[in-house]
Amino acid sequence: MIEITELRLSRNVDAPDRQSSGVIWINADGSSNMAQAIRLQQASPLKAACNQCSLSNLCLPLAIEENDLDRLEDIVQQGKIYNRGEHIFDQSTPVRSCFAVKSGSIKTSIITEGGEEQVTGFFMPGELVGLDSMSSETYACTARALERTSVCEFPVDKLEELTGKLPELQHHMYRMMSQEIQNSHQLAMLLSKNTAEERIAALLLSLSSRFRRRRMSATNFSLPMARNDIANFLGLAVETVSRVFTRFQNQGIIRARGREVELLDVDALQVVTRDFARQGQ
Amino acid sequence: MIEITELRLSRNVDAPDRQSSGVIWINADGSSNMAQAIRLQQASPLKAACNQCSLSNLCLPLAIEENDLDRLEDIVQQGKIYNRGEHIFDQSTPVRSCFAVKSGSIKTSIITEGGEEQVTGFFMPGELVGLDSMSSETYACTARALERTSVCEFPVDKLEELTGKLPELQHHMYRMMSQEIQNSHQLAMLLSKNTAEERIAALLLSLSSRFRRRRMSATNFSLPMARNDIANFLGLAVETVSRVFTRFQNQGIIRARGREVELLDVDALQVVTRDFARQGQ
DNA sequence: CGCAGACTTGACCGCGCTCAATGCGAGTGG
DNA sequence: CCACTCGCATTGAGCGCGGTCAAGTCTGCG
Numbered sequence: 001m002i003e004i005t006e007l008r009l010s011r012n013v014d015a016p017d018r019q020s021s022g023v024i025w026i027n028a029d030g031s032s033n034m035a036q037a038i039r040l041q042q043a044s045p046l047k048a049a050c051n052q053c054s055l056s057n058l059c060l061p062l063a064i065e066e067n068d069l070d071r072l073e074d075i076v077q078q079g080k081i082y083n084r085g086e087h088i089f090d091q092s093t094p095v096r097s098c099f100a101v102k103s104g105s106i107k108t109s110i111i112t113e114g115g116e117e118q119v120t121g122f123f124m125p126g127e128l129v130g131l132d133s134m135s136s137e138t139y140a141c142t143a144r145a146l147e148r149t150s151v152c153e154f155p156v157d158k159l160e161e162l163t164g165k166l167p168e169l170q171h172h173m174y175r176m177m178s179q180e181i182q183n184s185h186q187l188a189m190l191l192s193k194n195t196a197e198e199r200i201a202a203l204l205l206s207l208s209s210r211f212r213r214r215r216m217s218a219t220n221f222s223l224p225m226a227r228n229d230i231a232n233f234l235g236l237a238v239e240t241v242s243r244v245f246t247r248f249q250n251q252g253i254i255r256a257r258g259r260e261v262e263l264l265d266v267d268a269l270q271v272v273t274r275d276f277a278r279q280g281q
Numbered sequence: 282m283i284e285i286t287e288l289r290l291s292r293n294v295d296a297p298d299r300q301s302s303g304v305i306w307i308n309a310d311g312s313s314n315m316a317q318a319i320r321l322q323q324a325s326p327l328k329a330a331c332n333q334c335s336l337s338n339l340c341l342p343l344a345i346e347e348n349d350l351d352r353l354e355d356i357v358q359q360g361k362i363y364n365r366g367e368h369i370f371d372q373s374t375p376v377r378s379c380f381a382v383k384s385g386s387i388k389t390s391i392i393t394e395g396g397e398e399q400v401t402g403f404f405m406p407g408e409l410v411g412l413d414s415m416s417s418e419t420y421a422c423t424a425r426a427l428e429r430t431s432v433c434e435f436p437v438d439k440l441e442e443l444t445g446k447l448p449e450l451q452h453h454m455y456r457m458m459s460q461e462i463q464n465s466h467q468l469a470m471l472l473s474k475n476t477a478e479e480r481i482a483a484l485l486l487s488l489s490s491r492f493r494r495r496r497m498s499a500t501n502f503s504l505p506m507a508r509n510d511i512a513n514f515l516g517l518a519v520e521t522v523s524r525v526f527t528r529f530q531n532q533g534i535i536r537a538r539g540r541e542v543e544l545l546d547v548d549a550l551q552v553v554t555r556d557f558a559r560q561g562q
Numbered sequence: 563c564g565c566a567g568a569c570t571t572g573a574c575c576g577c578g579c580t581c582a583a584t585g586c587g588a589g590t591g592g
Numbered sequence: 593c594c595a596c597t598c599g600c601a602t603t604g605a606g607c608g609c610g611g612t613c614a615a616g617t618c619t620g621c622g
Binding site: 226227228238239241242243245246258 | 599600601602603
Binding site for chain 1: 394
């Protein structure tokens with residue numbers, strides 16, 4: 001049985017990531033985390049602390065033995081920050097790295113010769129961006145930050161070298177890449193067979209399950225992307241997305257104000273996505 | 282610049298594959314190749330001869346040094362034959378192997394809970410099937426032979442083990458898998474943005490370029506799949522596919538009788554696929 | 563020869579796109 | 593503080609592409 005709730009990368013996520021969000025916060029005693037951060041960086045300039053990362057149980061470290069973890073930490077560059085709209089990498093430029101989202105979110109898209117954009121995916125914390133360009137000459141897509149976003153960078157040449165030495169990591173890479181293929185096939189299926197309502201219901205459920213994995217509310221979250229991106233991703237017009245949202249709202253299935261969304265009737269959403277399948281049997 | 286001509290796996294192909302087609306032919310002198318084949322198999326029961334395969338320059342051997350080739354031959358099971366409609370593997374069954382097409386052709390598809398089928402790809406000689414299930418527990422799709430088809434089988438556990446030892450092979454696997462992701466994204470794009478004519482033109486061009494790689498005619502070939510499969514793959518109704526074919530024929534762009542197709546005006550087809558892009562700039 | 567499955571063709575209609583206007587919230591400057 | 597703007601989201605009216613339904617034609621195969 002196939003769950004349609006995974007439209008994007010089932011490599012998962014976890015936990016509140018306050019300490020990894022790249023935000024400087026002020027403690028009650030007036031101290032901030034900035035001083036610590038600077039001291040940490042100075043002590044070990046590029047060395048990351050995957051073992052202390054709240055996402056470690058579902059990011060790449062998940063596939064690695066405790067004692068091999070430092071080998072991964074040797075190659076990763078941690079904690080780069082991108083502001084909303086900034087490019088993490090650009091289509092057709094030479095591939096250097098793939099990236100793990102630490103906090104925030106990323107969208108990837110392909111630009112055609114004519115300048116048309118096609119959004120190919122949304123990436124949430126703990127998910128890996130750039131697998132579609134792994135071992136390629138140039139990036140197959142462009143990755144942009146949807147909000148203030150912090151990422152960990154894995155140079156592909158070093159990553160390849162490491163996976164050659166750590167069979168479990170290699171296995172994990174294969175699994176994630178084939179997952180990526182499957183997700184893309186699921187998307188293709190959604191695009192070719194389903195109505196606007198079914199597509200949007202599927203997306204909402206996908207986001208919901210991905211928020212749940214981060215131990216955040218699965219029914220109450222805010223969309224990281226604009227309506228425009230949703231429409232583009234799902235092969236719809238913006239107006240259609242808007243109309244479906246209000247239709248769902250009138251039916252009492254969801255409540256939406258701007259990007260804030262509340263799922264009031266998850267079962268109903270699941271019924272919508274399976275609607276087209278019912279007549280099959 | 283992105284070519285839309287690659288809807289399916291750019292891992293390529295080559296050459297007439299008469300000797301690898303699994304067909305027994307009779308020579309002018311009355312002798313056949315069967316005796317030789319049997320003798321060969323007896324001499325080395327399961328050992329394949331990748332170095333003698335006409336597809337070796339574009340299949341997996343392409344990534345391997347001459348002297349390492351026997352290590353690949355050790356794990357491959359060569360020359361299994363499937364008749365039209367037979368299953369190479371089934372969705373949701375445990376993953377054992379991925380397969381390279383030697384001759385014939387394969388379609389892969391996902392079956393939903395409701396019994397709906399979605400064709401996810403067509404595979405021609407030299408192309409690798411099953412990458413979407415690499416390192417998974419169970420196959421993500423079902424693979425069926427579209428005609429009499431011979432394949433080489435690579436057990437995934439042994440393949441993984443081998444890629445850990447041969448960095449170039451690992452690199453090649455990554456590249457093929459990311460290609461697969463890219464192709465699937467291209468398909469998603471086609472499905473979400475393009476008209477029926479554009480989709481079909483793109484498919485014809487994709488097939489054309491893949492025939493050319495096998496040093497066969499790029500303008501004169503016969504479709505391995507039924508109209509039904511084309512429609513399903515492209516997210517269209519069979520009737521629409523039919524109508525577009527006749528429309529193209531009336532415009533003098535192609536000539537089609539049943540599965541036999543002749544591309545009369547390749548440029549016109551390319552214009553069709555780029556049509557939607559023109560208004561972008 | 564006759565049947566079944568694949569393909570083609572035609573008539574009709576609905577979903578979702580297009581075009582256009584309006585609503586709304588955030589940021590900016592007077 | 594309000595007025596203004598800009599980007600984003602919503603809502604409405606009209607229509608065209610492609611799906612559906614229904615015949616009819618072609619083709620291969622027993």
